Amino acid sequence: MSCHTTEQEELHIRKDDVKILLMGNPNVGKSVVFSKLTGMEVMSANYTGTTVTYTKGNIQHREKKGIIIDVPGTYSLEATSPAEEVAVEFLKDASADAVICVLDATNLERNLNFALQVKEYGLPTIFALNLMDVAERQGVYIDVQQLEKELNAPVIPTVAIRNVGLRELLQKAWEAAEKQEKELPTLALSEEDRWLEVGRMIKNVQQVEHRHPTFLEKLGDLSLRPFPGLPIAFIVLMMALGVVVGGGKGLRAAIFLPIVNNWIVPFFRMIVGNFVAEGLIYNVLVGEYGIFVKGIEWPFALILPYVLLFYVVLSFLEDSGYLPRLGVLVDSTLRRVGVHGGNIVPFIMGYGCSVPAILGTRAATSFKERIIVSSLVALAVPCAAQTGAFIALLGDHSALVLVLVYLISFIAMLLAGIVLDKVIPGKSEPMLLEIPNLLMPDKDALLKKIWIRTKGFMIEAEVPMMLGVGFAALVAETGALNAVSGYVAPLTTGWLGLPPEATLGLLLGVIRRELAVLPLLELDLTTLQLLVGAVVALFYIPCLAVLGVLIKEFGMKIALTMGVATILLAFLIGGVLNHTVSFVLMLL
Numbered sequence: 011m012s013c014h015t016t017e018q019e020e021l022h023i024r025k026d027d028v029k030i031l032l033m034g035n036p037n038v039g040k041s042v043v044f045s046k047l048t049g050m051e052v053m054s055a056n057y058t059g060t061t062v063t064y065t066k067g068n069i070q071h072r073e074k075k076g077i078i079i080d081v082p083g084t085y086s087l088e089a090t091s092p093a094e095e096v097a098v099e100f101l102k103d104a105s106a107d108a109v110i111c112v113l114d115a116t117n118l119e120r121n122l123n124f125a126l127q128v129k130e131y132g133l134p135t136i137f138a139l140n141l142m143d144v145a146e147r148q149g150v151y152i153d154v155q156q157l158e159k160e161l162n163a164p165v166i167p168t169v170a171i172r173n174v175g176l177r178e179l180l181q182k183a184w185e186a187a188e189k190q191e192k193e194l195p196t197l198a199l200s201e202e203d204r205w206l207e208v209g210r211m212i213k214n215v216q217q218v219e220h221r222h223p224t225f226l227e228k229l230g231d232l233s234l235r236p237f238p239g240l241p242i243a244f245i246v247l248m249m250a251l252g253v254v255v256g257g258g259k260g261l262r263a264a265i266f267l268p269i270v271n272n273w274i275v276p277f278f279r280m281i282v283g284n285f286v287a288e289g290l291i292y293n294v295l296v297g298e299y300g301i302f303v304k305g306i307e308w309p310f311a312l313i314l315p316y317v318l319l320f321y322v323v324l325s326f327l328e329d330s331g332y333l334p335r336l337g338v339l340v341d342s343t344l345r346r347v348g349v350h351g352g353n354i355v356p357f358i359m360g361y362g363c364s365v366p367a368i369l370g371t372r373a374a375t376s377f378k379e380r381i382i383v384s385s386l387v388a389l390a391v392p393c394a395a396q397t398g399a400f401i402a403l404l405g406d407h408s409a410l411v412l413v414l415v416y417l418i419s420f421i422a423m424l425l426a427g428i429v430l431d432k433v434i435p436g437k438s439e440p441m442l443l444e445i446p447n448l449l450m451p452d453k454d455a456l457l458k459k460i461w462i463r464t465k466g467f468m469i470e471a472e473v474p475m476m477l478g479v480g481f482a483a484l485v486a487e488t489g490a491l492n493a494v495s496g497y498v499a500p501l502t503t504g505w506l507g508l509p510p511e512a513t514l515g516l517l518l519g520v521i522r523r524e525l526a527v528l529p530l531l532e533l534d535l536t537t538l539q540l541l542v543g544a545v546v547a548l549f550y551i552p553c554l555a556v557l558g559v560l561i562k563e564f565g566m567k568i569a570l571t572m573g574v575a576t577i578l579l580a581f582l583i584g585g586v587l588n589h590t591v592s593f594v595l596m597l598l
């Protein structure tokens with residue numbers, strides 16, 4: 011699976027295939043159940059909005075094939091939102107054979123309200139009572155046999171992350187689907203009567219013992235309050251920064267650079283030298299900007315260490331349940347730019363890759379919020395690859411300049427958000443964000459997620475980057491760079507104060523944003539030039555993949571407006587910064 015999307019390709023459904031719907035509230039572990047049952051590489055994270063679009067996967071039981079559909083997670087089936095409308099359409103679809111409804115044992119009362127709504131549609135339903143281990147640690151005990159009687163359907167206790175109960179769950183669902191006997195729909199209750207019924211059921215099936223909260227439960231509660239929540243957030247973010255920056259520099263120096271420079275590049279130079287004479291083709295392949303030199307060094311030795319550690323940090327924060335708490339803390343700040351705190355999730359995802367961040371805005375409560383978040387991510391949120399490039403460019407030269415680049419990024423997002431909030435019609439909805447339990451992530455699931463994301467980055471980044479490096483080699487070796495530099499000299503050298511060779515970064519930045527930064531590594535720049543070059547690269551046009559998803563999500567007009575705006579702002583801010591600092595330095 012790529013880091014750019016969690017949607018899967020359409021799967022062929024044969025007439026005799028068993029078709030099972032997987033339903034439930036957000037954050038009940040539904041995506042984990044889907045991943046375990048299908049064996050597919052599907053991301054699972056316990057924050058609201060992970061499963062926005064439905065996903066299909068193949069299953070097999072007793073040598074018979076079937077398909078399972080992960081329906082968008084919803085809190086009700088009132089069809090008041092796009093996700094609820096999709097869920098209702100699936101339940102009305104005559105081809106569905108059975109439903110697996112996942113319930114959260116730690117929040118059974120809310121989940122039973124949804125369960126009763128599902129029963130109203132008359133499909134054979136099997137209930138997975140998930141997170142049983144967490145419920146027992148919290149002193150919540152559920153009489154499973156009595157719950158089966160109340161729901162008049164099988165209830166299977168599960169701990170999905172450890173595969174507990176999943177074999178029995180699939181067995182029961184398969185048996186129900188093969189019977190091909192539709193249940194009689196239960197009587198549709200009013201919302202008030204349904205909650206009364208839920209209250210009666212809870213009294214019969216659930217017993218809660220008082221237990222002293224664990225350390226993680228206390229920490230989870232404290233992290234929601236301004237104090238000590240904000241200091242905790244500061245410590246968490248500083249630790250994350252230390253892991254990514256410090257750890258990345260260590261990995262790069264100790265492992266990645268020696269392997270690339272001492273083994274991989276010499277190997278390719280030897281192979282190419284045996285078949286190609288020195289000249290244009292040789293230089294394009296293994297010259298200074300050769301495909302098998304910079305095309306390997308930049309993504310593997312300079313970018314991958316930081317990307318890998320960023321995904322370690324992001325995956326840990328996701329699976330621990332900390333990100334929604336951060337959303338609560340920053341809600342008042344994000345309100346200033348027209349969005350609520352729940353949108354912190356796509357913002358943070360944007361620091362990994364802008365594409366899933368933009369897709370993640372589908373969970374936003376209004377179209378206005380989608381536009382604002384997507385615009386800010388495309389404008390000033392550097393992805394993991396660009397972050398790695400910034401650290402490689404500025405980390406050894408000046409940590410202060412590196413911090414300044416990110417401070418400028420934050421200020422630009424704040425100002426742009428305020429302007430967009432006033433310009434774009436519509437209003438922001440209040441934050442309705444479920445706060446999951448604060449947990450230690452499962453080791454196996456965490457490693458799998460990190461591997462999938464890192465592999466997806468390498469697959470999607472390496473090919474465009476090597477093509478970009480090949481283009482750079484051609485431009486440099488044929489002398490085309492000198493010709494282009496002459497035309498844009500008033501912009502690069504006059505306005506931005508950069509050397510003519512920096513033009514190469516502007517050309518490559520269209521392919522991928524980090525390519526606007528990496529050519530600067532080869533130049534002898536002053537501190538001011540490093541700052542200006544980094545700032546221009548920060549705000550420069552989104553890479554082709556981001557433009558593609560913007561067009562898909564919002565249409566050509568909005569996407570091109572965002573792209574043009576980022577280019578103009580990049581040159582405007584870079585030039586103003588260059589001339590302002592130069593003027594101040596003259597006065598000193």
